[in-house]
Amino acid sequence: MIERSLADWLAYLERLHPVSIDMGLERSREVARRLGLGRPAPWVVTVTGTNGKGSTCAFLAALMGAQGLRVGVYSSPHLLRYNERVRIDGSEVDDAALCQAFAVVEAARGGITLTYFEMGTLAAFWLFERAGLDAAVLEVGLGGRLDAVNLVDADVAVVTSIALDHAEWLGDTRDSVAFEKAGIFRAGRPVVCGDPDPPMPLLERAASLDAPLYRRGPDYELIPGEGAWSWRGCGATGERLELEGLPLLDLPVESAALALQVHALSGLPWEAGSIAQALGATRLGGRLERRRIRWQGRRLSFLLDVGHNPHAAAYLARRLAARPPAGRRLAVFGLLTDKDLSGVLEPLLPQVRHWAVAPLPTPRSLPAEGLAAALRERGASVAVCVDVAEALQAQCQRAVEGDEILVFGSFYCVAEALEWLSRQEEKGDGLAG
Secondary structure (H helix, E strand, C coil): CCCCCHHHHHHHHHHHCCCCCCCCCHHHHHHHHHHCCCCCCCEEEEEECCCCHHHHHHHHHHHHHHCCCCEEEECCCCCCCHHHHEEECCEECCHHHHHHHHHHHHHHHCCCCCCHHHHHHHHHHHHHHCCCCCEEEEECCCCCCCCHHHHCCCCEEEECCCCCCCHHHHCCCHHHHHHHHHHHCCCCCCEEECCCCCCHHHHHHHHHCCCCEEEECCCEEEEECCCCEEEEEECCCCCEEEEEEECCCCCCHHHHHHHHHHHHHCCCCCCHHHHHHHHHCCCCCCCCEEEEEEECCEEEEEEEECCCCHHHHHHHHHHHHHCCCCCCEEEEECCECCCCHHHHHHHHHHHCCEEEECCCCCCCECCHHHHHHHHHHCCCCEEECCCHHHHHHHHHHHCCECEEEEEECCHHHHHHHHHHHHHHHHHCCCCCC
């Protein structure tokens, strides 16, 4: 038998099921039964939400790791390598382990077809069970109720935010989105919600399950300060907890505050010093990620963010407004066809002086001409490029020191940019920073 490489496996998984998304748990549950899968770890946190899932998972893993726990994180999508989706103790699982897990799931599924995500989820659970974890942090891929991650009964369910996205699967109202996300709740087990105004279906679901609900505002809060921030929340027995003088973060402080409330319910030690250090050290590729390179004798600054829906764009715009560059802000932008183009553009128009738009390396990409037309209708200055690499080069040619090049709109866009930046460093023209 010829052994498949990881690239071979991923190509095979893309062809395995007739559609890329097929909501439902029946097929995955049956294969999990055949595999004899139980719980991926003694303590499990499942995270859903429209935005902020990745950063919340990263903060949760950092807080648990700081207490000496062995933590597994399953997340999606990835930026550069599939291995990013399955991490143990902060390190990506290697190709050989992933290939072994895929082979085990493949042998168990028999005639049951699984999607790319379902195969990956079951492979991650199989790896986690064998890793001797203390805790697992599981990021929902889409929605919650019918997502393969929901095979596991979480000890704590987390909802980061509720906004409109993936309307063809989750519905076109916040109520319908909330209903799907509340599907990860379990009877009597805590729910932590970072949305300051959760829709009624979420509240009703928690109440019907007698699941203790901890909400941003009534139960925990973050308090901005000058050069720092503070947190107030409560422990599992209702005791009030607080932290003062927390460091400013590159990742969303809302995600950090949400993770702190989960940590407060965990029973782990509450040590202000180690908590602050863990939060401050947390990084996540493509989320408000800053990079610098040397380009033709100039030192240029980049900000990369995978925000791709109106809620994420509005958050990004607020962060940009709070930290303007010394010069101009130039954008490199691409978007997928299933996204709300107007909703993404409107918040960011005041923050960008000039745009370079490009198609993304996927059939789901919006044409660059369509992006440019939408921007020109709004009075923006825009250039059309054949791909993200050309758009980056065009903005580098235009930029001077003090300008900032913003790359956003999709995981595909940011991934292409990160690969391009790496190539500049390898050629010797770029300088990492």
